[in-house]
Amino acid sequence: QVQLVESGGGLVQAGGSLRLSCAASGRIFSINTMGWYRQAPGKQRELVAAITSGGSTNYVDAVKGRFTISRDNAKNTVYLQMNSLKPEDTGVYYCNAEAKYWSGSYIRNLNSWGQGTQVTVSS
Numbered sequence: 001q002v003q004l005v006e007s008g009g010g011l012v013q014a015g016g017s018l019r020l021s022c023a024a025s026g027r028i029f030s031i032n033t034m035g036w037y038r039q040a041p042g043k044q045r046e047l048v049a050a051i052t053s054g055g056s057t058n059y060v061d062a063v064k065g066r067f068t069i070s071r072d073n074a075k076n077t078v079y080l081q082m083n084s085l086k087p088e089d090t091g092v093y094y095c096n097a098e099a100k101y102w103s104g105s106y107i108r109n110l111n112s113w114g115q116g117t118q119v120t121v122s123s
Helices: none
Strands: 002-007 010-013 018-026 028-039 046-051 057-059 067-072 077-082 091-103 106-113 117-122
Touching: 002 091, 002 106, 018 028, 018 091, 018 117, 028 067, 028 077, 046 067, 046 077, 057 067, 077 091
Parallel strands: 010 117
Antiparallel strands: 002 018, 018 077, 028 046, 028 091, 046 057, 067 077, 091 106, 091 117
């Protein structure tokens, strides 16, 4: 199938920056949209940013102008550059990929998730 491995989370003071990475591996045929979601304690998981294979992006209003999503299609990797971090950005950040993968001689669809990486912003 398709595995996603995230890295780059941590503890940072308000106003600081972090860069998250997510690498996809497996019998990948193609990956369409890749995205980052976050879940704060006691809240539902929400989309933070997404990027298509063609480079089109969208962001939740709360992070516009502060976060930048990018991807390296050759490496099946997506990044999230987070600047001017605020305490309300705290949460577990999950990588997501809409992928097609080889299953024998067939191509199957999969909506894959990473294990999550903790981001904590102190005030």
